[in-house]
């Protein structure tokens with residue numbers, strides 16, 4: 319089976335919740351390795367979550383304080399809707415719970431959410447502006463991301479998480495002003511791909527605006543291009559090559 323077919327097959331349904339849970343945890347551990355490889359970690363900041371397939375009010379997340387590049391499947395912890403760790407013996411990052419619990423609660427369709435203080439995402443966030451359709455890749459965000467246009471300190475309060483979820487709305491990503499990016503998806507693959515390509519679109523627009531005035535793709539063409547590069551299926555499939563790379567390079571992530 320080719321890589322593309324194998325990655326499309328990963329959308330398939332599972333025989334049991336245990337099987338699906340393992341699949342999600344493996345995708346999650348691989349995603350932390352990818353975030354480390356892209357340099358998205360900054361101290362203890364950043365979190366990616368995936369909803370448990372059986373207990374829908376629980377999610378799996380990285381243990382607080384562990385380097386993304388060291389995370390294995392067995393290191394992941396599961397947190398319930400009260401913030402109690404129900405699987406694993408590490409602490410959960412308070413901001414991870416405050417933000418992600420509210421996003422997962424507000425968006426039943428969302429399986430996974432990703433947030434970090436990646437360099438280009440947080441730099442772009444200081445401008446308080448949405449991304450423009452200046453490249454084919456940036457069209458993946460055309461009419462499908464929002465700006466949370468305030469900054470009120472480290473997010474430790476559930477009310478603040480709720481307001482971020484409201485700003486996200488039905489979109490696949492939100493730019494948190496003076497903070498960084500947050501993406502969501504119907505799979506870990508889609509949420510993480512969306513985060514990675516969004517950070518690069520931030521970098522592109524920063525570079526382009528430093529050099530001059532970028533030409534915008536017109537709205538009709540941006541919409542058509544979105545359908546090709548920004549749809550949920552496109553985002554899911556685009557993760558495939560990264561999965562193939564990281565699992566080949568770092569098979570200990572499966573431990």
Ligand SMILES: [Zn+2]
Pocket residue numbers: 363364413433434435497498
């Ligand atoms: Zn943060």
